[in-house]
Amino acid sequence: LSAVPPSAAGGPFTLEAEFQRDLDPRKVNLIIGAYRDDWARPWQLRAVAEAKKQLKVESSFHEYLPLQGSSEFIKSAKRLIFGDNIVNEMSESIASIQTVSGTGANSLIAKFLDKHTRCNNIWLPDPTWVNHKDIWEVNAPRILMRCYPYYSDSIHALDFDQMLHILTNEAQQGDAILLHACAHNPTGQDPTEEQWNKIARLCQAKKLFVIFDSAYQGFASGDLDRDAWAVRHFTSFSDLEIAVCQSFSKNLGLYGERVGALHVVMTRSPHTTAIHVQDRLVDLHRAFVSMAPLFGCRVANHIFQNQELQDMWHADLTTMSGRISSMRNALYSELLRLRTPGDWAHAKNQVGMFSYTGLTKEEVEVLRTKYHIYMLPSGRASVCGLTNANVKYVAQAIHNVVTG
Numbered sequence: 001l002s003a004v005p006p007s008a009a010g011g012p013f014t015l016e017a018e019f020q021r022d023l024d025p026r027k028v029n030l031i032i033g034a035y036r037d038d039w040a041r042p043w044q045l046r047a048v049a050e051a052k053k054q055l056k057v058e059s060s061f062h063e064y065l066p067l068q069g070s071s072e073f074i075k076s077a078k079r080l081i082f083g084d085n086i087v088n089e090m091s092e093s094i095a096s097i098q099t100v101s102g103t104g105a106n107s108l109i110a111k112f113l114d115k116h117t118r119c120n121n122i123w124l125p126d127p128t129w130v131n132h133k134d135i136w137e138v139n140a141p142r143i144l145m146r147c148y149p150y151y152s153d154s155i156h157a158l159d160f161d162q163m164l165h166i167l168t169n170e171a172q173q174g175d176a177i178l179l180h181a182c183a184h185n186p187t188g189q190d191p192t193e194e195q196w197n198k199i200a201r202l203c204q205a206k207k208l209f210v211i212f213d214s215a216y217q218g219f220a221s222g223d224l225d226r227d228a229w230a231v232r233h234f235t236s237f238s239d240l241e242i243a244v245c246q247s248f249s250k251n252l253g254l255y256g257e258r259v260g261a262l263h264v265v266m267t268r269s270p271h272t273t274a275i276h277v278q279d280r281l282v283d284l285h286r287a288f289v290s291m292a293p294l295f296g297c298r299v300a301n302h303i304f305q306n307q308e309l310q311d312m313w314h315a316d317l318t319t320m321s322g323r324i325s326s327m328r329n330a331l332y333s334e335l336l337r338l339r340t341p342g343d344w345a346h347a348k349n350q351v352g353m354f355s356y357t358g359l360t361k362e363e364v365e366v367l368r369t370k371y372h373i374y375m376l377p378s379g380r381a382s383v384c385g386l387t388n389a390n391v392k393y394v395a396q397a398i399h400n401v402v403t404g
């Protein structure tokens, strides 16, 4: 074992450990993608607290779930992402399995495509969530990872023409493409409905297998249906094959409980295909983790089954997305007031948990060493780490760093 090489240092969790060791009282954590309240504390959703109370968890058993997961949970998870109409029409063409949250769903679809299809390339957006590359490398060694341009640093916006250009010219029939369903991580920049439509047509023309990573439903707009628009729109194309990796970490605040699902929609195949796909997913999952965890899914399920708790959940989503958007506006107003050079409109216009600030690696380093403000070297800042108490300090530090 002495030949085992050390792991490459870096990444959000190394930075987080460094933040924890930092004793400066002014320190600000803009690293990890988890919601924080206006006192920078973790926040339990009211719906979750109430569900746990009603479930009387002290007396519940801890049996295994079935291999495909809880059937009630899967039914509700499907309805949340696809909506009633699609589920009522196409239920038999959708294979679904409960997974170890979004990471588990991404890993499972990578393993599945590697083992059971002839997919040769997976197209990932550039940039994307840092873990996507590791997930595909570890789980799909046969499939080549390719990147399509997604975001232009110079205009702080989607690089849409380049994205379509590269995919049109280089993607091959049968390749897979990964799309963030909403609140793109790390850029906070989503396509418009018109752009989504063009992407769908391209996927249709090139017969690409579409993988939606849906980790932030409800976090972009505060509305679960609106944030599922792209997924539902793609599903309306009768000849697209689609997978959805669904996470409830952020929208239910059940991060550590690992609640999620993987759905595969087969619009152009006979429904026996859905059964075969479902069985293969279960087989792979069995070898990998057996079945997903029980506790978080029980809490989620209780909320999904109970109208009063669902209303509470929707209000919780408004609280979280509302606070994030007010922090975006506060940061933007401060930078404007300070007359910080550059156009900072992207700080307020991007959606979801993150702001892709456009700060360089060197500027991020100065923010950390001189001002004890921590964010990813790419300039990605978790807006949840901003509070009414620290936003002025952060804006002033950004101003100082930019004006050098």
Ligand code: PMP
Pocket: 033, 100, 101, 102, 103, 104, 129, 180, 185, 213, 214, 215, 247, 248, 249, 255, 260
């Ligand atoms: N996809 C994206 C784009 C993410 O940002 C995240 C969480 N950071 C995930 C998937 C997975 O999160 P989890 O495994 O907690 O569901």
